[in-house]
Amino acid sequence: xxxxxxxxxxxxxxxxxxxxxxxxxxxxxxxxxxxxxxxxxxxxxxxxxxxxxxxxxxxxxxxxxxxxxxxxxxxxxxxxxxxxxxxxxxxxxxxxxxxxxxxxxxxxxxxxxxxxxxxxxxxxxxxxxxxxxxxxxxxxxxxxxxxxxxxxxxxxxxxxxxxxxxxxxxxxxxxxxxxxxxxxxxxxxxxxxxxxxxxxxxxxxxxxxxxxxxxxxxxxxxxxxxxxxxx
Amino acid sequence: xxxxxxxxxxxxxxxxxxxxxxxxxxxxxxxxxxxxxxxxxxxxxxxxxxxxxxxxxxxxxxxxxxxxxxxxxxxxxxxxxxxxxxxxxxxxxxxxxxxxxxxxxxxxx
Numbered sequence: 001x002x003x004x005x006x007x008x009x010x011x012x013x014x015x016x017x018x019x020x021x022x023x024x025x026x027x028x029x030x031x032x033x034x035x036x037x038x039x040x041x042x043x044x045x046x047x048x049x050x051x052x053x054x055x056x057x058x059x060x061x062x063x064x065x066x067x068x069x070x071x072x073x074x075x076x077x078x079x080x081x082x083x084x085x086x087x088x089x090x091x092x093x094x095x096x097x098x099x100x101x102x103x104x105x106x107x108x109x110x111x112x113x114x115x116x117x118x119x120x121x122x123x124x125x126x127x128x129x130x131x132x133x134x135x136x137x138x139x140x141x142x143x144x145x146x147x148x149x150x151x152x153x154x155x156x157x158x159x160x161x162x163x164x165x166x167x168x169x170x171x172x173x174x175x176x177x178x179x180x181x182x183x184x185x186x187x188x189x190x191x192x193x194x195x196x197x198x199x200x201x202x203x204x205x206x207x208x209x210x211x212x213x214x215x216x217x218x219x220x221x222x223x224x225x226x227x228x229x230x231x
Numbered sequence: 232x233x234x235x236x237x238x239x240x241x242x243x244x245x246x247x248x249x250x251x252x253x254x255x256x257x258x259x260x261x262x263x264x265x266x267x268x269x270x271x272x273x274x275x276x277x278x279x280x281x282x283x284x285x286x287x288x289x290x291x292x293x294x295x296x297x298x299x300x301x302x303x304x305x306x307x308x309x310x311x312x313x314x315x316x317x318x319x320x321x322x323x324x325x326x327x328x329x330x331x332x333x334x335x336x337x338x339x340x
Contacts, residue, residue, distance in 0.1 A: 037330065055314075058314060062247070082249065084249060084250065084251075084252045105282070128250070132250040134247075146282075149309060152322060152326075153306055153325065156329040160328065163329070
């Protein structure tokens, strides 16, 4: 690439400007990357807690529904499940962490009281209620986990792109620019040396010519008649 | 914008969530998962009303490569897997790739 640029002073100045800009960008991006990783570590701790809670809730929910199935029969459980009228809803808002937009999920109508569930109280037993409650609890954990894990995914994506940019600047853009700068500087110095050499040559030639002329004049002064006769 | 939660999995897995009021679900019987799970997941991902997809961690193995990658990296809707460790749902791999260290190692020991 170094040979692609024209070795002119203007290009050199342009490249110096670009180097300055790239270095500033590189520093800023590096800081951004480190900041993002620090934020990510915070979220990671949170995510691990949420995950642990989620697994616990899942196991409990499974236990209670298996109990309900065993005691009431599969059909009763499914029947109750099909009767649900209230449905949980989630609304997402966004929050900005260092330029990364992460969602904040809010849920409504996850936890329901007995009469809100919609299956008849007489036809079902307390075990089904328990199972429903356990799953409602599980859903809440899932919503929390979804929020944290989406934030993590988004942060990871941003970290990856930032890292790539930092590396591209550090290992590709800046070295190329430095190569070009070096190349132009060398070329310009070379041109300067050539110029000086050329000037010296011209000076030497001029002096020689002057000498010759002087000699010719001297010779002409010695025998002016010959010159006139020549004319 | 209000969205809903969707559950994809075997009937046993989805029943409990329906008991908690989840309306969107895809039932795929255990023995047909290899053939039908891909379609079910794609349908769920394409649904704009779905904000969170809940699946069992083991079911991800039944998905084809493309669908698995799509669902693991999807942010809208987000995938939450149950029954796996902390690094499930492709998160662990992504952390390894982005940070360069396996931060979730100690959880699986």
